Amino acid sequence: MDHNEQPILAFQHLSKQFDDQLAINDLSMALYPGMVVGLLGQNGAGKSTLMRCALGIVDVSQGQVSLLGESSGELSSKVKERLGYVPQQPFGYEGFTVEKALQLHRSFYPDWDIKLEQDWLARFELEGKKQVQRLSVGQRQSLALIMAMAYRPKLLILDEPVASLDPIARREFMSDLFDLALDSGSAVLFSSHITSDLERVASHLALMKKGKLVIFKEIDRVREEIRLITLKANQSLPNELLVLNQLGEQLLVDNYHEGIAPLCDAVASVNLEQLFMELHR
Amino acid sequence: MLELLNVNPSSGDPIYRQLSEQIVRLIVGGQLQQQQVLPSVRQIAEHLTVNPMTVSRAIQLLVEQGWLERRRGQPTRVAAREESETTSGAQLLVPQVEALIAQATQLGVSVEELQDVIAKVWHK
Structure with a gap:
């Protein structure tokens, strides 16, 4: 991948402290056009906090986050118009019908694609006349996805986006993500616990453990360079190997190669x- | 040809390699003919629901290895091959056979015993 261009989203030595807890610990990562980054980690590993820092919803304690060249704490409306975000529990627009909610939402985004909106409404079988607060969890999530994607944002951040969707809707939604990333040159950062989805969709894996970014690399390289090995007796650890975890004799290592x-x-x-x-473990 | 392709995301093998090895097997096995046009990267990606970059990578690898050919402005095709460079299906299995032999050696199994087992399992 050609990285001469400007990253869409860049974290530089980001740390975030909540009272006595270090939620994000010196994290650096850059997302370029076309990248679909799957964010994996246990509950409490810092995934949602990372996403909120990226969007400027929470302040950073140390380091920097830049979006399309602007600092996340001081985003211009030009940049905000090009961001899409779906939180774990979408909220807002209670008391509106789906139709009215979309009408209002659309007015904030000059690049809104009405045809895309209509296609997705039909696909997710959302009824325009239905009250937003009466939608099921999955339908509410579908609506949030439409609201975050119908203007083809440059950066799309999705916190557990597909958990409540049925398998068919999930598959179709994933194809839409590719279209967005490749046709519009956008970057996508999404967290999911469904590892099989993540393996299909993501171009890169970002794995967090206790606030630290433990792995960040192309998903194909993850499969080729991460191994569970047992060294021969008296064999010392080769320098190039990075130990991710140790379980007795067994080592989980990164940077593995045939040699x-x-x-x-x-x-x-x-x-x-x-x-x-x-x-x- | 799309229906001939499938991948298993939860196997430890990279998806691009699963895909490229599968296409080679289809070529060697004759299910893909010389000069046959391949579906587009997008079509393959959509069919398998995998990232199109992964599909591109598999195709690129096969172009480099001479299995596929790509000319400017034209779809990717199965490369034409000289009669002399036709690979037999058995040749493709060399890596798997090597792995099998390594295991057999560790177990102290002789070549004759191994052939015997293969023949028995084959005819089962």
Whole structure:
């Protein structure tokens, strides 16, 4: 990927302190056009806080966050018009019908694509006349997705976006994410606990553990370079290997390559779900 | 040809490699003909619900290896191959056979015993 261009979203040595708790610990990461970054981590690892810092909803304690070249604390309306965000529990527009809510929401975004909105309303089977507060959790989430995506934002941030959608809606929604990332040159940051979805959709994996960014790399490289190994007796750890976790003799390592194999008694590849489990054992 | 493709995201193998190996098998097995036009990256990605960048990467790899060819402004096709460079299906299995032999050696299984097992399982 060509990274000469400006990142859409960049965290530089970001830390966020809540009272006595360090929620984000010296985190650096940059998202470029076309990147779909899957954010994985246990509850409380700092995923939602990271997203809120990115959008300037919470202040940062240390370091910097920039969006389309602007600092997250001082975003201009020009930049805000190009951001999309769906929180874990969408809220707002209670007392409106779906139709009226969309009408109002649309008025904030000059680039709103009415055809896209209509297509998605039909696909999610949302009725325009229905009251927003009477929608099911999944429908409420669908509406929030339409509201965040119908203007093709440059940066889309989704906190557990698909948890309440049925499998078919999830699949279709994922295809929309690709279209957005590739056709509009946008970047997407989304968190999910559904690792199989994440493996399909994401171009990059960002894995957080206790406020730290433990892994950030292309998903194909994650599969090739992260292994569960057991070194031969008396074999010291090769310098290039980064130990992510240790469980007795077994090491979960990053930066693995073929040259390491002769030094090991056992080497196993891991899928995302196994990686997640092994990292937190 | 889309229906011939599938990937398993939860296997430890990178999706681009699952896909590229599958296309090679389809070419060698004759299910994809020389000069046959491949669906677009977008169509393949949509069919499999995987990131199009992953599909691009698989296609790129096969172009580099000479299995596929891409000319400016034209869709990707299966490359034409000389009779002499036709790969046999069995040749493609060399990596798997090597892994099998490594395991057999660790177990102290001889080549004859291994052939015997393969033949038995084959005819089962």
